[in-house]
Amino acid sequence: MAQLIEVKVPDIGDFDEVEVIELLVKPGDTIRTEQSLVTVESDKASMEIPSSAAGVVRELKVALGDKVSEGKVLLLIEPLPAEQAAPFAPGPIGATPARAEPPAAPAAPQAPAAPQAPRLLDAEAAPPAASSTTKPAAATAVVLPAAYSGPVDLECEMLVLGGGPGGYSAAFRAADLGMRTVLVERYPVLGGVCLNVGCIPSKALLHTAAVIEAARALAAHGVRFGEPEIDLDALRASKDKVVSRLNVGLAAMAKARKVELVRGSGSFLDPHHLRVELTVGSGQERSGEVRVIRFGQAIIAAGSQAVRLPFLPEDPRVVDSTGALALRSRPERMLVIGGGIIGLEMGTVYSTLGARLDVVEMSDGLMPGADRDLVRVWQKVNAGRFDRVMLGAKAVRAVAHDKGIRVWFEGADAPSEPQLYDLVLSAVGRSPNGARIGAAQAGVLVDERGFIAVDGQMRTNVPHVFAIGDLIGQPMLAHKAVHQGHVAAEAAAGHKRWFDARVIPSVAYTDPEIAWVGVTEDEAAAQGIKLGRAVFPWNASGRAIANGRDEGFTKLLFDEQTHRVVGGAIVGTHAGDLIGEIALAIEMGADAADIGGTIHPHPTLGESIGMAAEVFEGVCTDLMPARKP
Numbered sequence: 001m002a003q004l005i006e007v008k009v010p011d012i013g014d015f016d017e018v019e020v021i022e023l024l025v026k027p028g029d030t031i032r033t034e035q036s037l038v039t040v041e042s043d044k045a046s047m048e049i050p051s052s053a054a055g056v057v058r059e060l061k062v063a064l065g066d067k068v069s070e071g072k073v074l075l076l077i078e079p080l081p082a083e084q085a086a087p088f089a090p091g092p093i094g095a096t097p098a099r100a101e102p103p104a105a106p107a108a109p110q111a112p113a114a115p116q117a118p119r120l121l122d123a124e125a126a127p128p129a130a131s132s133t134t135k136p137a138a139a140t141a142v143v144l145p146a147a148y149s150g151p152v153d154l155e156c157e158m159l160v161l162g163g164g165p166g167g168y169s170a171a172f173r174a175a176d177l178g179m180r181t182v183l184v185e186r187y188p189v190l191g192g193v194c195l196n197v198g199c200i201p202s203k204a205l206l207h208t209a210a211v212i213e214a215a216r217a218l219a220a221h222g223v224r225f226g227e228p229e230i231d232l233d234a235l236r237a238s239k240d241k242v243v244s245r246l247n248v249g250l251a252a253m254a255k256a257r258k259v260e261l262v263r264g265s266g267s268f269l270d271p272h273h274l275r276v277e278l279t280v281g282s283g284q285e286r287s288g289e290v291r292v293i294r295f296g297q298a299i300i301a302a303g304s305q306a307v308r309l310p311f312l313p314e315d316p317r318v319v320d321s322t323g324a325l326a327l328r329s330r331p332e333r334m335l336v337i338g339g340g341i342i343g344l345e346m347g348t349v350y351s352t353l354g355a356r357l358d359v360v361e362m363s364d365g366l367m368p369g370a371d372r373d374l375v376r377v378w379q380k381v382n383a384g385r386f387d388r389v390m391l392g393a394k395a396v397r398a399v400a401h402d403k404g405i406r407v408w409f410e411g412a413d414a415p416s417e418p419q420l421y422d423l424v425l426s427a428v429g430r431s432p433n434g435a436r437i438g439a440a441q442a443g444v445l446v447d448e449r450g451f452i453a454v455d456g457q458m459r460t461n462v463p464h465v466f467a468i469g470d471l472i473g474q475p476m477l478a479h480k481a482v483h484q485g486h487v488a489a490e491a492a493a494g495h496k497r498w499f500d501a502r503v504i505p506s507v508a509y510t511d512p513e514i515a516w517v518g519v520t521e522d523e524a525a526a527q528g529i530k531l532g533r534a535v536f537p538w539n540a541s542g543r544a545i546a547n548g549r550d551e552g553f554t555k556l557l558f559d560e561q562t563h564r565v566v567g568g569a570i571v572g573t574h575a576g577d578l579i580g581e582i583a584l585a586i587e588m589g590a591d592a593a594d595i596g597g598t599i600h601p602h603p604t605l606g607e608s609i610g611m612a613a614e615v616f617e618g619v620c621t622d623l624m625p626a627r628k629p
């Protein structure tokens with residue numbers, strides 16, 4: 001047996017005597033460098049400790065509950081033969097002209113011919129630790145990739161597949177860290193779903209809707225406008241202008257960083273080669289040309305796409321969120337299938353433009369994931385938009401007619417007769433693109449739903465291939481993808497960087513907005529966890545009253561023993577802009593006294609966060625005094 005290596009606790013900053021709360025490997029496991037070994041926890045944070053070497057675990061030197069400090073031996077490993085750990089070294093970038101003929105795809109799965117890192121392909125031996133934000137289903141059997149030996153057009157140190165918020169952020173960070181970076185995107189512009197057909201265009205339209213509603217509400221303040229005249233073409237153009245302004249900005253930022261953009265649809269040939277079918281025009285039209293890129297490391301950021309319900313007919317009046325954002329018509333009657341954030345945001349826009357809404361949701365409440373007390377406020381304000389809110393119900397059949405789309409429903413709240421709509425929006429979720437990029441050829445495991453599992457550094461089971469964003473799991477949010485993109489690029493550059501965010505905020509940009517972060521009350525109740533709760537109602541906020549929007553509230557949830565904030569939620573105008581303060585407080589381990597003792601500017605909606613903390617401490621002077629027992 002080779003001499004055993006001691007893997008020790010590295011420098012973990014100011015922390016001393018941290019407790020081992022999770023063992024992530026066991027004797028007999030084959031581990032790779034930087035693979036997480038144990039999770040430790042201090043009173044401020046938990047973190048995973050990575051391995052400083054690759055090999056087979058022979059003995060664990062710590063047990064659950066042990067207190068460890070820098071230098072403590074965690075385990076003994078038997079090193080792998082040197083040739084199995086040889087890193088890949090890319091040659092210089094040198095593009096050759098694109099070829100019209102695609103190179104032959106590698107032969108059917110077989111034993112790898114001289115793979116660069118054979119141990120890395122043995123998924124059985126080195127299963128990835130699921131990231132904190134990912135809950136992948138069982139992975140399908142791993143296919144060992146054949147090595148590609150054909151011609152290569154382009155070489156780089158870092159390849160990023162997908163130019164959405166995760167992908168471009170990863171590529172920009174990698175380039176800033178000095179890596180020769182290629183970014184492959186099939187569409188002509190960067191920004192992915194979020195910028196082109198998601199976050200940004202929806203918010204541009206929601207802004208218009210909010211201003212229309214605000215103008216209407218001014219009647220109560222003695223200021224009357226006429227009914228708005230809506231020029232749909234101009235509205236669409238103004239939304240498109242917002243998007244293209246940001247597209248231009250991204251292209252300029254890529255150029256300034258010398259990130260090489262390759263326009264085409266990418267698919268892995270093996271763990272170090274990507275085949276790109278070049279695309280042209282405004283969509284994904286193939287040009288017939290192909291490029292092969294050889295890369296040192298890769299970050300997969302291929303995102304997700306809308307789930308399509310099989311019974312819905314092909315008809316321009318049946319749309320997903322992308323179709324709804326195209327604003328082709330102003331329907332009179334609109335059905336939203338799926339009462340989640342995306343469906344209700346788009347429903348808000350169309351309803352402000354004049355549509356009567358029906359919504360059908362399979363679960364027993366709208367906006368699953370948000371606490372019910374928040375949703376109740378939203379629902380009361382928005383009741384007038386809806387003819388029917390069908391909960392615990394589903395659409396089961398739809399037929400296109402001249403006069404509209406006829407839809408049948410099942411469920412307690414559902415009408416027994418089919419209903420006719422001018423527009424049907426299907427917003428029932430998004431499915432990851434993991435199964436559409438030839439990941440198996442790179443040896444990357446993809447589960448049966450198309451998700452790719454990663455460890456805390458965003459590494460897949462093939463350690464030089466990372467994955468981020470929508471295609472590694474919930475929550476499918478742009479800010480999560482961006483954060484993960486930075487982690488992956490920095491880890492790839494050799495930094496000791498992990499995804500260690502405690503919380504990821506969620507926001508519904510409806511009217512009023514609903515935002516929440518950390519533990520929700522419903523989650524705590526389901527897990528039998530008792531939390532301290534404090535609410536500051538906005539009908540006691542001078543600013544909310546001045547705005548004529550005092551229906552909301554700010555809620556903070558605290559650990560009852562430490563008084564540390566563990567969750568928070570806001571329903572009200574600008575809730576999404578306010579929630580960041582609560583996220584920061586949770587990340588910093590702030591307690592109620594810290595938040596209440598922070599001077600917030602007056603009069604602002606943000607004050608309500610400080611006041612909710614004061615409510616918890618029993619020192620709030622902006623509410624009636626608490627009743628004496």
Ligand code: FAD
Nearest residue numbers: 162164166186192193194198199266303469470476477478
């Ligand atoms: P994506 O944005 O999906 O980008 C993936 C990119 O990869 C795409 O550009 C795609 O063309 C490209 N690609 C895929 N396969 C290939 C291939 N084989 N070759 C080349 N290129 C490929 N999130 C928020 O945080 N806030 C919001 O307000 C918000 N609003 C939303 C509203 C709507 C209507 C929708 C649909 C989504 C919204 N989201 C929002 C979610 C957000 O858009 C996604 O979470 C985010 O875009 C995911 O980023 P990503 O980089 O993982 O993937």
